[in-house]
Amino acid sequence: MDKLLGTALLKFLPVLPLFALLFVLSNNGVEASHKIYLRYQSLSVDKVKQIHRTGYHFQPPKNWINDPNGPLYYKGLYHLFYQYNPKGAVWGNIVWAHSVSKDLINWESLEPAIYPSKWFDNYGCWSGSATILPNGEPVIFYTGIVDGNNRQIQNYAVPANSSDPYLREWVKPDDNPIVYPDPSVNASAFRDPTTAWRVGGHWRILIGSKKRDRGIAYLYRSLDFKKWFKAKHPLHSVQGTGMWECPDFFPVSLSGEEGLDTSVGGSNVRHVLKVSLDLTRYEYxxxxxxxxxxxxxYPDEALVDGWAGLRYDYGNFYASKTFFDPSKNRRILWGWANESDSVQQDMNKGWAGIQLIPRRVWLDPSGKQLLQWPVAELEKLRSHNVQLRNQKLYQGYHVEVKGITAAQADVDVTFSFPSLDKAEPFDPKWAKLDALDVCAQKGSKAQGGLGPFGLLTLASEKLEEFTPVFFRVFKAADKHKVLLCSDARSSSLGEGLYKPPFAGFVDVDLTDKKLTLRSLIDHSVVESFGAGGRTVITSRVYPIIAVFEKAHLFVFNNGSETVTVESLDAWSMKMPVMNVPVKS
Known part of the structure; x- marks a missing residue:
């Protein structure tokens, strides 16, 4: 466990029950099964605190949210369901909240689509996915909790009126459940069914599970989409990874950036398997x-199949879900970012959790990883624009980007440098460390050769607070290694916060001696896309000085090699329509 996390959590001791504290400490600061804080689950506030609420990210007006569920496109509308507590700002009383959008940015809310009401889900309606059948109608699969022992089964729901593009009402047929855990399955670790895909007339789904410390994606097949049979073997499993939550399995094209329907196969296709790791609260x-x-x-042999594997996001990002958007032939990724403050603070402010900006995902031409980029519709929110061109950054320089709302902005910058000669040597001992640990040793204040250089986001005027997002280039034995950091350690003077130095290495060609960075800054979240989306990091931060109009944005360089801001475009971001009720 990160020492910073332990220190932050110990500060919560006066306000947290001991059993809750121990549970959080054992799970990297984020609740796993969420069966905690019972006394707080139905405590709501009269007035929601606006400080740190996001301006253009997805969130309801109040209360707790977690996993994005069953995203789909239907009759001209995007639908997002998500785990939601309608009664309080901690996990509990979970329903499938439901919102719709025409553009993935402006959202209207509907009544919850799924909530506990039948014997097969009376103790909980947990995460799941949606599938569009060949006749064009959607079906939702979700996990139902059937008793106080947390026994998990899989159910389905269908629209009450499939001609309604808003899909306002959903029905849970009485022939549920569709999948029971057999005696060989851990019934309390059997959840989060995937979108179905079809091969040779048979439908398939995956269900996440574990057997002791082996993570498992169980495979089930069906001819009619109602009667499902467990395959003799899982689709995949990995020893030592623990519970696999929210599995996702989908094809990607070997050529081009277009997305594929989940059932597409063939020689021009690779497949992606993503799992959310309950033990680490990361995904890979x-x-x-x-x-x-x-x-x-069969994963490619060159890739790590385990905790140290590739991640969509090397920061605060979990329980992600993709879907195929047929209107624009793209695959879109949703992910949840939990809070990094205390439970007591969440209850005081009256809300917790956001969904991050939806991202388009596709296969890098190298075939080694995925690329991600915010959906293009986000750019409709851009308003006032400021630019920097050919700005030299000598060692120790920080230059303010003035004229935008720095607390609510979109920044896109290209850095260039004349040489790689001053890159620091890469310590061979670091090869066994997580990138986060390297960033902890080599932060933005530690002078270097080629880097650190990047952005100081959500910064106070005198830099008492700032969240740096920066590159640092190292020279290893056979190649250069690029580190991207989003370091929250200096983000706030507030107490009781988890402030990690999130980081990831960037697999990028430095032949042209350039690195690009795009950061979406939104009051308490910074989403950063390095090198065209090769490495992405999300940080949740809670400044107490650098808020609203007192937030500033800087470019900086703390390396001996002079760096040039070849081009920088920054935009103030407007507020979209965010979860106002749909008019009847």
Whole structure:
């Protein structure tokens, strides 16, 4: 466990029950099964605090949210369901909240689509996915909790009126459940069914699970989408990874950036398997080959298949879900960012959790990883623009980007440098460390050779607070290594906060001696996309000085090599329509 996390959590002791504290400490600061804080689950505030609420990210007017569920496109509308507590700002009383949008940016809310009401989900309606059938109608699969022992089964729901593009009402047929855990399955670790795909007339779904410390994606097949049978073997499993939550399995094209329907296969396709790790609260994914005859998935041998594997996001990002958008032939990724403050602070402010900006995902031309980029519709929120061109940054320089709302902005910058000669040597001992640990040693204030250089986001005027997002280039034995950091340690003078130095290495060609960075800054969240979306990091931060109009934005360089801001465009971001009720 990160020492910073332990220190922050110990400060919560006066306000947290001891059992809750111990549970959080054992799970990296984020609740796993969420069966905690019972006394707080139905405590709501009269007035929601606006400080740190986001301006253009997805969130309801108040209360707790977590996993994005069942995203889909239907009859001209995007639908997002998500886990929501309608009664308080901690996990509990969970329903499937429901919102719709025409552009993925402006959202209207509907009544909850799914909530506990039947014997097969009376103790909880947990995460799941949506599938569009060949006749064009959607079906939701979700996990139902059936008793106080947390026994988990899989159910389905269908629209009451499929001609309604808003899909206002959902029905849970009486022939539920569709999947029971057999005696060989851990019934309290059997959840989060995937979007279904079809091969040779049979539908398939995955369900996340574990057996002791082995993570498992169980495979089930069906001819009619109602009667499901467990395959003899899982699609995939990995020893030592623990519970696999929110699995996602989908094809990506070997050529071009267009997305594919989940059932597409063939020689021009690779497959991606993503799992959310309950033990670490990180996600990882692999790219590999799906053998349709054997119903087996084989990750590429060059990739790490475990805790140290590739991640969509090396920061605060969990329980993600993709879907295929047929209107624009793209695959879109949703992810949840939890709070990094205390439970007591969440209850005081009256809300917790956001969904991050939806991202388009596709296969990098190298085939080694995925690329991600915010959906283009986000750019409709851009308003006033300021620019920097060919701004030299000598060692120790920080230059303010003035004229925008620095607390609510979109920044896109290209840095260039004349040489790689001053890159610091990469310590061979770091090869065994997480990038986060390297960033902890080599932060933005530690002078270097080529870097650190980047942005100081959500900064106070005198830099008592700032969240740096920066690159640092190292020279390893056979190549250069690029580190991208989003370091929250200096983000706030407030107490009781988890402030980690999130980081990831960037697999990028430095032949042109340039690095690009795009950061979406929104009051308490900074989403950063390095090198065209090769490495992405999300930080949640809570400044107490650098808020609203007192927030500033700087470019900086703390390396001995002079860096040039070749181009920088920054925009103030307007507020979208965010979860106002749909007019009847």
């Amino acid at each position: 994914y692999t790219i590999g080959t799906y053998d349709e005859k054997k119903d087996r998935y």
